[in-house]
Amino acid sequence: MAAALTATATATAACSGAGPAPGDAASPAAAAVSATPAAGGPVSAALEPVATGFQHPLFVTTAGDGTGDLYVVEQRGAIRVVRQGRVDATPFLDIVDRVGSDGSEQGLLGLAFHPNYARNNYLFVNYTDKRGNTVVARYTADAGGGTAGRASAKTILAFDQPYQNHNGGMLLFGPDGKLWIGAGDGGSGGDPHGNGQNRNALLGKMLRIDVDRGDPYAIPPDNPFVATPGARPETWAIGLRNPWRFSFDRATGDLFIADVGQNSWEEIDFTPAGTQPPINFGWNTMEATHCYPPGRQTCNRDGLTLPIAEYRTGPDGCSVTGGYVYRGRRFPQLTGRYLFSDFCKGFLAALTQQNGAWTRTELMPPGPINISSFGEDQDGELYVTGYNTGTVYRVVAK
Helix, strand or coil, X not given: CCCCCCCCEECCCEEECCEECCCCCCCCCCCCXXXXXXXXXXXXXXXXXXXXXXXXXXXXECCCCCCCCEXXXXXXXXXXXXXCCEECCCCCEECHHHCCCCCCCCCEEEEEECCCHHHHCEEEEXXXXXXXXXXXXXXXXXXXXXXXXXXXXXXXXXXXXXXXXXXXXXXXXXXXXXXXXXXXXXXXXXXXXXXXXXXXXXXXXXXXXXXXXCCCCECCCCCCCXXXXXXXXXXEEECCCCCXXXXXXXXXXXXXXXXXXXXXXXXXXXECCCCCCCEECCCCCEECCEXXXXXXXXXXCCCCEECCEEEXXXXXXXXXXXXXXXXXXCCHHHCCCEEEEECCCCCEEEEEEECCEEEEEEEECCCCCCEEEEEECCCCCEEEEECCCCEEEEEEEC
16 A cells, blocks of 8 residues: 655645645645654554454444443444453443434444543434434433433434435544534535535534533633634534544544545544644645645645645545554554554554654555444553454554
8 A cells, every 4th residue: 555645734825636836835745755664663563353243333432431341333323332352232322213324324423431431421422313414412321331321312412414425423522521523524525515614514524512511512612613703613623524533642632533535535634732723624625635626727725734644545445544543552563653544445554753744654454354443442552343344353563
């Protein structure tokens, strides 16, 4: 997988479909970065099966309650628990009758446990309902933590989806304690409604809300559009196509977003901790570092935050699967590397930053597993879900 990578940049000029316009000396070049070994020398990785028997697993995480149990999200609308290597027969949460799953991009898509879950038993899910619209809901687990009561459901946020695809679905509590929600552009192809750049739409955005205040939530006062007329105050960043998976580096607070591309490019976006919003990741003015639609000769990328990595859709994959920066203890050779994959190709690759430039290294060659998601446990060890194999795997270094 010798995919082209580009340096991160906040651009200030027009670009052609293949990069900066000729003579654009002030604009950072979309410099290709070779896939050479990163600091610490070459390393390879493999996938070790942990548990199997799941129906189209889409995510795996822990509750952060010290038990080490793994919670596996099934697309159909169930959450299963892996306790000491065994899968509980009874689902932790079963909302299959509330979830609309068309077998492609709809379904139960995300799960996040409240940072104070050990005390309040709150968990949050992101799913498409029977009408295909997005619902973010809070559930409360029982006192023993064995199951989450269906009757405890409280809708936190809901919005319409005009099409069946590009639902986003990830939700995650950030280092700031706020709930971050990745929302796709609403689907079809090419963002026909212009949601990515429409500040009055929740679609095509990174959302940030405070679920510990307000009813059902409060707007963080430092969100960038709080005082902007005609803009949704929940928005933290705009210009995303389908941010299927994103994560924060638990050591630094840096944010990585893997944004699924249209027909040509998959991309990984990055904002260091402390970056002041608003952030505009460019869709649908651009697809990764390239003007959109393909063949467009120029586009205004003034103020756009370009990805730190891109690779071609088609020869190199079909849908980027974002991961995490490894901060576990079992495999120090992986420390500090951001791991990611592709749903169709099933490789494992890593990004590392050296002297301001990002370098891609190959950790595992393409394989038959449709890697639908990564997950991180309470110790910082990484896992992936095999959509076609119904298996959760642990990432191990070789």
